[in-house]
Amino acid sequence: MHFISQELEDYIEQHSEKEPQHLAALNKETYQKILLPRMLSGHFQGRVLSMLSKLIRPINILEIGTYTGYSALCLCEGMQENGQLHTIDIKEELVDFQRKHFDKSPWGNQIVQHLGEALDIIPTLDMQFDLVFIDADKENYIHYFEMIVPKMNKGGIILSDNVLWSGKVLEPLQKNDVSTKVLLEYNELLKNDPRVETVLLPIRDGLTVSRVL
Numbered sequence: 001m002h003f004i005s006q007e008l009e010d011y012i013e014q015h016s017e018k019e020p021q022h023l024a025a026l027n028k029e030t031y032q033k034i035l036l037p038r039m040l041s042g043h044f045q046g047r048v049l050s051m052l053s054k055l056i057r058p059i060n061i062l063e064i065g066t067y068t069g070y071s072a073l074c075l076c077e078g079m080q081e082n083g084q085l086h087t088i089d090i091k092e093e094l095v096d097f098q099r100k101h102f103d104k105s106p107w108g109n110q111i112v113q114h115l116g117e118a119l120d121i122i123p124t125l126d127m128q129f130d131l132v133f134i135d136a137d138k139e140n141y142i143h144y145f146e147m148i149v150p151k152m153n154k155g156g157i158i159l160s161d162n163v164l165w166s167g168k169v170l171e172p173l174q175k176n177d178v179s180t181k182v183l184l185e186y187n188e189l190l191k192n193d194p195r196v197e198t199v200l201l202p203i204r205d206g207l208t209v210s211r212v213l
């Protein structure tokens, strides 16, 4: 779903930073070889993630939902030299693809891949984060948020993707549509939770920026 016209989207992309060459290559290879390539953040959202990371200058970053590694590499662009990006995905078949592209980047040694169920892995990460990107199964967004808040540094940023869910947040809720139900609750939680301040940006499928107080 396009929240703004395709023409305006094209204009916005044309007047934002170009997609770096290594990310264009990753994007192309994802479309050629991997199922569901639309899951990848893509040029414009990738530049937004990069810009936010450069503004935050995080040391430790956590990503939930690596897929082929596109957003991980965007988030690394603002990471400090002594920083690490931890990224979690449940799909074993993606690990080598991700690693190949991570090792071609300047951040190969700073990226730690975690394979498995995010709900199991997050509690094992013994560190505080400055930046978190939640971009995995929508059913668990509230659980991810609750697990992550105590692991955030004050002033840290939690980014949550797909919070408009193709506009389904405005439609009558269908029986058995757990993802939309949870996203509706999640958006209310972020708005009302005194531990964070939140703005919901109409970028791509909806991206919230929550600052931990």
Ligand SMILES: C[S@@+](CC[C@H](N)C(=O)[O-])C[C@H]1O[C@@H](n2cnc3c(N)ncnc32)[C@H](O)[C@@H]1O
Residues within 6 Å of the ligand: 039, 040, 041, 042, 064, 065, 066, 067, 068, 069, 070, 071, 072, 088, 089, 090, 091, 116, 117, 118, 119, 135, 136, 137
């Ligand atoms: C939308 S894609 C991530 C896209 C990526 N962040 C990007 O922008 O390029 C979601 C990913 O989350 C992973 N995922 C889904 N449920 C998960 C879970 N319970 N634990 C860990 N990873 C999960 C999927 O395997 C998929 O690769």
